[in-house]
Amino acid sequence: MASDYALSLDGVSKYYGDFAAVRDLSFRVPRGSICGFLGPNGAGKTSSVRMMLGLSQPSAGTITVLGGDGAKVLDRIGFLPEERGLYRKMSPVDMIVFLAGLKGMKASAARKRAIELLTAQGLGDFMYKPIKSLSKGMSQKVQLIGCLVHDPELVILDEPFSGLDPVNQQGLEDMIRDLAKRGATVLFSTHVMAHAERLCENVVMLTKGRKVFEGTLRQARERAPRYLELEGVLNREQVTGLPGVSEVIDGGAGEEGTHRWRLRFLPGVTPNEALKTVLVGGLDVRRFEAHEPTLHDAFIVLTNGGEPA
Amino acid sequence: MKTLLIARREYLAFVKTVGFWLSLLVLPVLMAGSVFIPILMSRSGGEEASRVAILDLSGENLTPSLQARLDRPDPAVSALHEAAPSVSARQALRQMASRRDYQVVALPAGLTPDMTREAAEARLSQLMQTETRSVDQVIVAYVEKTPEPHLAFDLWSSQTKGKSLEDYLRGDLHALQSAYLAKQKGVDPQVATALRETRADIRSLTPAIAAAGADEKASFTETLRENGPHFVGIVLSYLTWMSIFSSSVILLSGVIEEKSSRVLEVLLTSAPASSLLVGKVLGVFMVLLTVAGLWSAVAAGIMGYGLAFMPPDMMNNVHVLAGAVFKVETIVPMLLFFVGGYLMYGITFIAIGSFCETQKEAQAIMGPIVVVLMIPMMSLQAALMSPDLPLIRYLSWVPLFTPFLMPLRVLGGAPWWEILATLAGMGAMAWLMIRLGARAFKQGALGGGKFSWKALMGLSKA
Numbered sequence: 001m002a003s004d005y006a007l008s009l010d011g012v013s014k015y016y017g018d019f020a021a022v023r024d025l026s027f028r029v030p031r032g033s034i035c036g037f038l039g040p041n042g043a044g045k046t047s048s049v050r051m052m053l054g055l056s057q058p059s060a061g062t063i064t065v066l067g068g069d070g071a072k073v074l075d076r077i078g079f080l081p082e083e084r085g086l087y088r089k090m091s092p093v094d095m096i097v098f099l100a101g102l103k104g105m106k107a108s109a110a111r112k113r114a115i116e117l118l119t120a121q122g123l124g125d126f127m128y129k130p131i132k133s134l135s136k137g138m139s140q141k142v143q144l145i146g147c148l149v150h151d152p153e154l155v156i157l158d159e160p161f162s163g164l165d166p167v168n169q170q171g172l173e174d175m176i177r178d179l180a181k182r183g184a185t186v187l188f189s190t191h192v193m194a195h196a197e198r199l200c201e202n203v204v205m206l207t208k209g210r211k212v213f214e215g216t217l218r219q220a221r222e223r224a225p226r227y228l229e230l231e232g233v234l235n236r237e238q239v240t241g242l243p244g245v246s247e248v249i250d251g252g253a254g255e256e257g258t259h260r261w262r263l264r265f266l267p268g269v270t271p272n273e274a275l276k277t278v279l280v281g282g283l284d285v286r287r288f289e290a291h292e293p294t295l296h297d298a299f300i301v302l303t304n305g306g307e308p309a
Numbered sequence: 310m311k312t313l314l315i316a317r318r319e320y321l322a323f324v325k326t327v328g329f330w331l332s333l334l335v336l337p338v339l340m341a342g343s344v345f346i347p348i349l350m351s352r353s354g355g356e357e358a359s360r361v362a363i364l365d366l367s368g369e370n371l372t373p374s375l376q377a378r379l380d381r382p383d384p385a386v387s388a389l390h391e392a393a394p395s396v397s398a399r400q401a402l403r404q405m406a407s408r409r410d411y412q413v414v415a416l417p418a419g420l421t422p423d424m425t426r427e428a429a430e431a432r433l434s435q436l437m438q439t440e441t442r443s444v445d446q447v448i449v450a451y452v453e454k455t456p457e458p459h460l461a462f463d464l465w466s467s468q469t470k471g472k473s474l475e476d477y478l479r480g481d482l483h484a485l486q487s488a489y490l491a492k493q494k495g496v497d498p499q500v501a502t503a504l505r506e507t508r509a510d511i512r513s514l515t516p517a518i519a520a521a522g523a524d525e526k527a528s529f530t531e532t533l534r535e536n537g538p539h540f541v542g543i544v545l546s547y548l549t550w551m552s553i554f555s556s557s558v559i560l561l562s563g564v565i566e567e568k569s570s571r572v573l574e575v576l577l578t579s580a581p582a583s584s585l586l587v588g589k590v591l592g593v594f595m596v597l598l599t600v601a602g603l604w605s606a607v608a609a610g611i612m613g614y615g616l617a618f619m620p621p622d623m624m625n626n627v628h629v630l631a632g633a634v635f636k637v638e639t640i641v642p643m644l645l646f647f648v649g650g651y652l653m654y655g656i657t658f659i660a661i662g663s664f665c666e667t668q669k670e671a672q673a674i675m676g677p678i679v680v681v682l683m684i685p686m687m688s689l690q691a692a693l694m695s696p697d698l699p700l701i702r703y704l705s706w707v708p709l710f711t712p713f714l715m716p717l718r719v720l721g722g723a724p725w726w727e728i729l730a731t732l733a734g735m736g737a738m739a740w741l742m743i744r745l746g747a748r749a750f751k752q753g754a755l756g757g758g759k760f761s762w763k764a765l766m767g768l769s770k771a
Binding site for chain 1: 310311314315318322567570571572573574575576577578579580581755
């Protein structure tokens with residue numbers, strides 16, 4: 001019976017000499033989901049991806065990809081590397097047909113599909129020109145098509161948005177959603193949280209080679225503190241005593257003799273109770289605004305500015 | 310399947326470029342040109358014959374001899390014409406033989422055999438600066454009185470035209486001087502000619518050549534049969550060295566380009582390192598076969614054309630040489646030595662390339678390997694001077710040198726057990742280098758680390 005997970009890592013570590021690039025990493029990616037693999041630069045994302053693809057062996061732990069060893073199921077995986085690699089003198093069509101051939105696709109079918117995808121991506125006029133004459137964004141699209149042309153079951157994208165303009169970033173987001181709709185599993189690494197926030201159901205966060213979070217977006221956000229902005233005739237003692245408040249930041253004087261306060265709450269605590277206390281207590285509040293934490297906030301907290309929490 | 314796909318891409322990456330075909334065609338075109346252009350020039354008539362006048366101031370009546378020499382067809386072409394095996398070849402050679410480089414013309418006005426040398430020189434200086442003259446060159450023959458009377462010849466032309474006329478007549482002019490001196494010394498002219506032309510018989514003998522007896526042609530054939538394969542072996546050894554070295558450098562450059570452009574990493578996520586390695590080696594091998602096939606076809610065409618002009622004796626010698634070289638027991642081992650050498654060095658160079666992102670990085674690593682490669686090359690130079698050097702035999706047992714030195718030894722008649730033993734040694738070494746090379750290639754292609762000999766030693770222990 002096939003596993004419910006397209007990707008499963010158990011206690012994986014990778015050492016280069018004395019340096020631990022990845023330490024005791026375990027997580028699972030359900031089939032058909034989009035998972036963000038997040039972490040600051042040097043967190044161990046690329047080392048982990050290489051192990052998933054069988055390009056390097058873990059020093060410890062086991063990795064299961066599509067029910068087997070990554071190196072043995074390469075034909076069912078699509079991989080977009082962080083640094084793009086294409087033959088500069090080849091045309092996009094020939095390059096894609098070649099890459100598809102390496103994945104076991106017949107040349108005639110690959111050529112037909114390559115032309116379809118290139119045309120759909122607005123590269124119809126460039127498909128027979130040498131890749132060296134294409135812009136960076138165009139080359140990136142060619143690389144992406146090369147990674148998807150054989151309809152892989154698992155797509156691993158290493159920093160797929162780098163180098164793309166906002167329009168192409170949006171196009172790539174749409175492509176990733178389409179892949180998931182067709183049943184493919186997508187794992188993509190990034191350190192730009194906005195993309196992950198828009199695309200992912202689950203995220204895994206790494207820092208200094210260690211996993212610091214695995215779960216849904218909601219769970220991730222809950223790990224970050226919420227904020228409440230208050231403006232009124234209020235002093236520090238009144239706002240500090242509100243329930244769940246962990247920190248009070250002075251926002252300065254407001255209009256008509258009021259004062260602004262920014263309240264930070266303990267992780268997992270919502271501002272509801274504090275607001276209720278304010279209203280029931282009859283405090284003079286002219287304006288309030290609750291801020292939901294973003295994935296970016298969660299990332300900063302969870303990665304502790306690049307250090308494991 | 311993936312291996313073949315990679316090999317196909319490597320092959321097409323070379324043969325689809327204009328530069329490849331240009332460089333490929335240069336050698337055959339030069340070869341063909343050196344054979345056909347002179348023939349075509351002779352058939353088309355070529356340039357006009359140079360007009361030569363003879364001014365004999367010597368009083369020795371040299372004009373008839375000189376005129377006869379200038380009017381005579383080229384003796385080498387005439388000899389070929391007489392011996393040519395086919396009608397078409399004879400026709401072509403007759404055409405060549407009928408062509409004259411020089412045409413004897415009457416002396417221009419103002420030049421007479423009874424004038425002084427000084428007057429002749431003054432007139433010739435003036436004449437050779439005139440645009441509308443009836444002569445291109447003038448041969449002035451005279452007797453130089455000091456220190457001992459001897460013939461002298463001044464060859465006048467409007468400007469320096471190389472030494473063609475001097476080269477053409479040198480032997481005849483020396484012969485005239487020889488006859489003149491004999492006459493002065495009272496020696497019989499026939500004796501003088503004999504003295505001038507006499508040569509000692511010098512022969513290098515082996516039992517087979519000695520058995521051919523006094524028959525010069527048979528003796529030459531035996532010499533060719535005995536020594537020809539050795540020289541062909543040296544040529545083939547050089548060709549093997551150059552082919553293996555140049556194709557290894559091609560592989561190295563290709564991998565460096567792929568490594569620096571990150572293509573290598575992409576390929577490794579689609580195909581095993583061993584497929585990539587073998588595919589690349591196979592692709593460049595196919596390029597080599599294309600080059601060898603094309604050049605062989607051109608060479609065969611030129612040879613076929615050339616054989617039509619060859620006298621039967623010479624053709625027989627070519628057959629003797631070909632028969633001594635192209636035998637199953639020589640061709641098969643030589644092919645195996647080539648393939649083994651190509652695999653050993655090709656894979657080593659690929660492995661080195663996988664650690665480098667620039668040619669400069671590769672050059673630093675390549676130094677010791679090039680030094681190793683130069684050893685058989687220098688040995689071949691020594692073999693050219695002294696074919697039976699024991700050094701060649703000893704070095705041919707070193708697996709790294711075997712592919713370059715054994716072609717020479719195979720054609721030199723090395724015993725079969727030595728051929729098999731060196732093949733086995735080279736095979737074992739090739740197997741080890743392929744294993745190490747594959748590991749190094751994967752490590753180099755994926756790692757950002759630099760190449761080190763220590764790391765290479767570590768691979769052998771892994």
